[in-house]
Amino acid sequence: MLPEAERTHRVIALVPAFNAAATVGATVTALKAIAKIDDIIVIDDGSNDSTDAEAAKAGARVIRLSQNRGKGEALNAGLDEVLKENAGGGTGTNAIVALVDSDLGSSAVEFEKLIDPVLKNQVDMTIARFPKALRKGGFGLLKRTARNGLKLFTGIEFDSPLSGQRVLNGRAIEAISSFESGWGVEVGMTIDVCRKGLRVREVPVQMKHNETGRDLAGFQHRGQQFMGVIRVFAKRLMTR
Numbered sequence: 001m002l003p004e005a006e007r008t009h010r011v012i013a014l015v016p017a018f019n020a021a022a023t024v025g026a027t028v029t030a031l032k033a034i035a036k037i038d039d040i041i042v043i044d045d046g047s048n049d050s051t052d053a054e055a056a057k058a059g060a061r062v063i064r065l066s067q068n069r070g071k072g073e074a075l076n077a078g079l080d081e082v083l084k085e086n087a088g089g090g091t092g093t094n095a096i097v098a099l100v101d102s103d104l105g106s107s108a109v110e111f112e113k114l115i116d117p118v119l120k121n122q123v124d125m126t127i128a129r130f131p132k133a134l135r136k137g138g139f140g141l142l143k144r145t146a147r148n149g150l151k152l153f154t155g156i157e158f159d160s161p162l163s164g165q166r167v168l169n170g171r172a173i174e175a176i177s178s179f180e181s182g183w184g185v186e187v188g189m190t191i192d193v194c195r196k197g198l199r200v201r202e203v204p205v206q207m208k209h210n211e212t213g214r215d216l217a218g219f220q221h222r223g224q225q226f227m228g229v230i231r232v233f234a235k236r237l238m239t240r
């Protein structure tokens with residue numbers, strides 16, 4: 001690892017957050033404990049609670065969207081800020097960007113494991129591979145569909161195809177251009193990065209986040225994800 005004084009890439013964490021007042025402060029605090037992270041930007045996606053105040057109190061910069069636009073558009077708002085502040089020539093950036101869910105809490109400190117391989121230029125994008133879920137969710141259809149679709153598009157079988165915890169360098173950011181709106185952000189990102197022949201690695205972590213169960217809300221959530229994944233696959237089929 002290069003000494004801090006010799007680092008040429010800033011590491012910036014983007015944290016999209018919607019009604020996350022209960023968890024975003026702990027997530028930001030954990031990220032601030034990682035010396036390699038230079039800046040933390042929380043994108044408050046039109047929350048109607050105190051998400052923005054809790055994020056600011058913990059030490060993050062906050063971008064507040066006037067209405068809820070979804071994870072992809074929140075990330076795009078954060079990425080626009082990164083590109084404005086860290087231009088690397090042309091439309092690129094010399095920054096390394098960490099994508100962090102707001103509900104990780106103290107386990108966000110595990111992001112150091114995702115940052116290191118990118119800083120060392122071993123890979124262009126890392127993806128967090130979570131431990132086995134403690135709570136039974138759905139019946140695996142969503143994950144199988146995402147995994148099989150990604151293998152079709154990329155030739156790679158991903159263990160955690162839907163993991164949103166990622167770190168990207170400038171090449172990976174340029175490959176995706178912008179994040180998908182709605183659901184399907186993760187699979188779209190993976191296809192775009194792999195299509196450019198960039199290096200991707202799944203990294204085992206001990207992160208924890210809110211898990212959906214086998215209740216109505218859980219099935220509705222996964223149903224929305226499923227349709228988003230199918231939409232992204234259909235869109236990428238048109239651009240093969």
